[in-house]
Amino acid sequence: MIFGFSPDSPQCSRAGCTADARSSVVWRNPRIHGPERRKVWLACDEHAPYLREFLTSRAFPVTVVDGVVDGSGIELPEVSA
Numbered sequence: 001m002i003f004g005f006s007p008d009s010p011q012c013s014r015a016g017c018t019a020d021a022r023s024s025v026v027w028r029n030p031r032i033h034g035p036e037r038r039k040v041w042l043a044c045d046e047h048a049p050y051l052r053e054f055l056t057s058r059a060f061p062v063t064v065v066d067g068v069v070d071g072s073g074i075e076l077p078e079v080s081a
């Protein structure tokens with residue numbers, strides 16, 4: 001696991017949530033991001049499923065990994081456009 005791209009405790013990306021991030025929601029938007037592009041939302045235990053569902057409902061490839069990562073080297077599932 002990778003820690004340390006921020007000196008502070010990383011927080012959940014969900015609006016209004018200040019819980020510590022426990023996992024990373026890695027995704028991309030096939031319409032605007034190239035195949036190697038990765039976006040990362042950090043999530044607490046409570047909101048990781050919510051954020052994943054939010055992206056899945058938009059047909060974006062998404063995967064959730066434990067810990068805080070920058071998304072590099074993370075394989076995303078193929079999603080047919």
Ligand SMILES: [Zn+2]
Nearest residue numbers: 012017044047
């Ligand atoms: Zn949260």
